[in-house]
Amino acid sequence: MVRAIDGGVMGEAALTAEELQRRLSAEFSEAFHGESGLLIEKVWHGGCRVRLGFNAKTLRPGGTISGPTMMMLADVTMYVAILASIGWEPLAVTTNLNMNFLRKPAPGKALVAECKLIKLGKRLAVGDVAIRSEDEEEMVAHATSTYSIPPANRQVDTGIITPKL
Amino acid sequence: MVRAIDGGVMGEAALTAEELQRRLSAEFSEAFHGESGLLIEKVWHGGCRVRLGFNAKTLRPGGTISGPTMMMLADVTMYVAILASIGWEPLAVTTNLNMNFLRKPAPGKALVAECKLIKLGKRLAVGDVAIRSEDEEEMVAHATSTYSIPPANRQVDTGIITPKL
Amino acid sequence: MVRAIDGGVMGEAALTAEELQRRLSAEFSEAFHGESGLLIEKVWHGGCRVRLGFNAKTLRPGGTISGPTMMMLADVTMYVAILASIGWEPLAVTTNLNMNFLRKPAPGKALVAECKLIKLGKRLAVGDVAIRSEDEEEMVAHATSTYSIPPANRQVDTGIITPKL
Amino acid sequence: MVRAIDGGVMGEAALTAEELQRRLSAEFSEAFHGESGLLIEKVWHGGCRVRLGFNAKTLRPGGTISGPTMMMLADVTMYVAILASIGWEPLAVTTNLNMNFLRKPAPGKALVAECKLIKLGKRLAVGDVAIRSEDEEEMVAHATSTYSIPPANRQVDTGIITPKL
Numbered sequence: 001m002v003r004a005i006d007g008g009v010m011g012e013a014a015l016t017a018e019e020l021q022r023r024l025s026a027e028f029s030e031a032f033h034g035e036s037g038l039l040i041e042k043v044w045h046g047g048c049r050v051r052l053g054f055n056a057k058t059l060r061p062g063g064t065i066s067g068p069t070m071m072m073l074a075d076v077t078m079y080v081a082i083l084a085s086i087g088w089e090p091l092a093v094t095t096n097l098n099m100n101f102l103r104k105p106a107p108g109k110a111l112v113a114e115c116k117l118i119k120l121g122k123r124l125a126v127g128d129v130a131i132r133s134e135d136e137e138e139m140v141a142h143a144t145s146t147y148s149i150p151p152a153n154r155q156v157d158t159g160i161i162t163p164k165l
Numbered sequence: 166m167v168r169a170i171d172g173g174v175m176g177e178a179a180l181t182a183e184e185l186q187r188r189l190s191a192e193f194s195e196a197f198h199g200e201s202g203l204l205i206e207k208v209w210h211g212g213c214r215v216r217l218g219f220n221a222k223t224l225r226p227g228g229t230i231s232g233p234t235m236m237m238l239a240d241v242t243m244y245v246a247i248l249a250s251i252g253w254e255p256l257a258v259t260t261n262l263n264m265n266f267l268r269k270p271a272p273g274k275a276l277v278a279e280c281k282l283i284k285l286g287k288r289l290a291v292g293d294v295a296i297r298s299e300d301e302e303e304m305v306a307h308a309t310s311t312y313s314i315p316p317a318n319r320q321v322d323t324g325i326i327t328p329k330l
Numbered sequence: 331m332v333r334a335i336d337g338g339v340m341g342e343a344a345l346t347a348e349e350l351q352r353r354l355s356a357e358f359s360e361a362f363h364g365e366s367g368l369l370i371e372k373v374w375h376g377g378c379r380v381r382l383g384f385n386a387k388t389l390r391p392g393g394t395i396s397g398p399t400m401m402m403l404a405d406v407t408m409y410v411a412i413l414a415s416i417g418w419e420p421l422a423v424t425t426n427l428n429m430n431f432l433r434k435p436a437p438g439k440a441l442v443a444e445c446k447l448i449k450l451g452k453r454l455a456v457g458d459v460a461i462r463s464e465d466e467e468e469m470v471a472h473a474t475s476t477y478s479i480p481p482a483n484r485q486v487d488t489g490i491i492t493p494k495l
Numbered sequence: 496m497v498r499a500i501d502g503g504v505m506g507e508a509a510l511t512a513e514e515l516q517r518r519l520s521a522e523f524s525e526a527f528h529g530e531s532g533l534l535i536e537k538v539w540h541g542g543c544r545v546r547l548g549f550n551a552k553t554l555r556p557g558g559t560i561s562g563p564t565m566m567m568l569a570d571v572t573m574y575v576a577i578l579a580s581i582g583w584e585p586l587a588v589t590t591n592l593n594m595n596f597l598r599k600p601a602p603g604k605a606l607v608a609e610c611k612l613i614k615l616g617k618r619l620a621v622g623d624v625a626i627r628s629e630d631e632e633e634m635v636a637h638a639t640s641t642y643s644i645p646p647a648n649r650q651v652d653t654g655i656i657t658p659k660l
Contacts, residue, residue, distance in 0.1 A: 061585035067570050072563035090556040098263045098593040100291050102284040118304050119267040126265050139283050144309055226420035233402035240397050255391040263428040428593045430621050432614040448634050449597040456595050469613050
């Protein structure tokens, strides 16, 4: 058990960041490959942090990173948080994702997404994802998402504790 | 300036909790009235905490508090956070509210909602609202909401700092 | 089987509008009562239309109808569409509601909400709700919502057909 | 003016499907290229239809098309509907996208997305996007999205008429 930055307790993950990086790179080789790819920086029971390297191809008119790039990052980060919490369950699928785009990302920087699960039930997991430009304080985008967990791997409610704001 | 629970900095509010309670009670007398009404517990620049007393009338089949009651609480809490941050601007209006219902609230308890603005721009404010049963740790519901701020009172981006998760 | 306005086929409802009005009035007497209350105008397999009479108490500064009033109407309309489609299952509960507020309603008019289910599965139902001022063409608000259906009453996917736009 | 499938009136678009395809292919060459790319099939004032060819690379475990692929399609379709309605305004940006994933797409088929704007204001446009497997009736996913329109090109509310359900 280690203390989270915000005072909550971070339990141990079911799979390490390295193991998840290895398995997801095998499934989604392009997305998890290289300097401009996805890197799982940290995982814990109930959350994770994922980095997406800067890639000029994801820019759109006005110099901002495209919405779909950030939605992909939010969705993957949520998926990683669930796998880190319940173990390898690749058939978990998104049922809802709601995203707010808040500010233009800092030019030329990687994006860093942090996910915190706010419910981890038998059938559904709900999480909150904050995306920032690397080393910046303000969020560039924020997502809330629900995943459906397939029956085989359903757990009892594991009591994710969501520290007060 | 005071330290927030999660390590962020809470700036001073434009209006106190008492002043907001007084003015909103005048506009919405029923909702802000009495033991089972809304009570603004605390405000700061960029957020607030609002309590809704328990009211058996808001129960629905199964013993849970009705969805609309929690949506009303989320919407009011977002409104209070904006007024506390930019001053009295009653014409600020909701443009979007997305709400996830996570667990059944604890029986017979008040609900407490905490709002944290994640963007406070000239035209739009976006916030995050966590609702819990009083003195409980787990969220019963979570909302994300956008308000439109009318032109007369538009501010420059006031740089809400959103502490890392 | 009757033809829907938009060319889709409306199957027969499991419960009539009158029966649902009677049962929901018993559960939620205030909300379904009188000229300014909720009236279930029409139901079919996969959808319904619900009217909310005008009530000056629901106005907020600027003369618009309050957001929570419209969220309540969207949530009830979704609930009625589900009950009309699967039969009396009062324990169906909202898991997500996303609402966009589009325009100020016409002054002094009732609101009319139409719900169309876009998924009616064993565990989850998803629907789309359009709210208009009575006899007006433009939407004042639009919601998408997910309900969880309790196990006892779960159906196989009943194949709601969603007519092309 | 031509009659829409659902009885609404479709006004003339500000730009043709061919012109939009040509311009967007220049901006986003990979996405709009080839058999497995995006093809703008049809546009009108207030909406459009966009096809995404099948691409085995977008499959994920379980044989479904990945969530981010469908979110990209929804976002582009909304963008095309706005450009078709107000003219070439590449700096229009997404502020919110809410997506529900409903069913597994039909194997090996293209996806077809139809967008209908439900508000086209001076500053904000809101639309509804339905995604289906080509030639199938049931939706596989549904999105609601808001775009911010930059000041230079702001129009008065152009009175999109949203036909009753």
